[in-house]
Amino acid sequence: MSAVTVDHVWKFYGDFPALRDIAFQVEPGQVLALLGRNGAGKTTLLRIMAGLSRATRGKVRLFGSDCRDSANRARIGVLGHGIAVYDELSANENLQLFGRLYGLPDPAGAARQWLERTGLDRAGEARVREFSRGMRQRLAVARAFLHNPSLLLLDEPFTALDDRAIAVLQEVIRRAKREQRTLIMSTHQLREALELATHVALINRGRLAFYGERTEEMVQDPAWLYRHYGEA
């Protein structure tokens, strides 16, 4: 069973087609780099996969069932543009909150473990409002990975991160890859993405311009894909 099936998805904003007939499948354990220029439709597609937006036509299925199924939502981790944690709560309270919402058996233990893993254990009881930007970003990573999701949807995960947050994120992504989790990652950082990816999808003005395995040629020359399949 495919981890993700994107079945001829269209998305219109008014009359504007943000996605046009996108269709592909992602198998369990694959790491898909979702590439494309700004406004190509990467975020729209990721939001539909995460169940945050509805496709106008077509469907997205996760593990064989609708992406809005409660069971599926417990299996996905989403790291979007916002950090998605509450400023008024402490780091520990934030992680425990999401742990409880995801029905983890030991939310306090999971929170403690991820605070240590992201280097926030000393600041665990401080309010997020008092955190530096880098600390907030690491907490966002902990929040997205807290429930050990089988499928990770990462939207521009490296954008605007500081060095330490990049290191933390790279480590958890590598670990997820080793553990055969499925990752879909939209990004502009071609080199980093192509090094991690097993497959590549290039979206151009809402259409799927390329989908296939990542090749050595792409890693050696990240612009190759855009030259051959992207817009001139």
Next chain:
Amino acid sequence: MRFLRQTFVICQKDLRAELRSKEALNASLAFSVVILLLFSFAFDPTAEQTREISGGLLWLVFAFAGALILNRSFARELANDCLDALVASPVPGSALFLGKAIANFVLLLAIEFICLPVFGVFYNVRWTTHLGALTLILVLGTWGLTVIGTMFSALTVNLRLRELMLPVLCYPIMIPCLLPAIQLSTVVIAGQPLGPDMMEGLRLLVGFDVIFTVLALALVETVLIG
């Protein structure tokens, strides 16, 4: 069971966040007290007139003060894109809605019980004569306002003019809830018990609460996912 647990977690989170920031609470409380104070200075009603306007005055204050709390309910989730994280989580939209509605209900009810003694002092009214009946009316009326307000807070959360749109959309729908609440409160504050002739008003309040709670729980998932 899981639904109730998720509802409780959302409610607890909203109350904790509000009690720490006190953004909506302070604004709503200050607004209510100032309006009660200004009305008491603007008019100099006799005891009889006060009894006649008491229900209307109180519920107008509660409805406007409530808008300040209800506006923040979903807007609070926009900071840091928290709403996306909640919608992407396994929490059903109905549990998210119910948790928020209960938190708003508790906050608004607290404001109301702070306002009542202020009202009693400035208007020289003994509002405690039938406290049980008054509490019942406040609970039923406030739940009606809260359900409508929380639903429209979700509906308008992504609008630029949501602070304006929420009251414009909410108040006309709240009228069937506000009218019996005003009428019943006036009677009770005037010192009369809730007789059999008042049961129709109570039934109207209960019916309003049930219908709009069911509707909101059924529709909120559609409202939350664009």
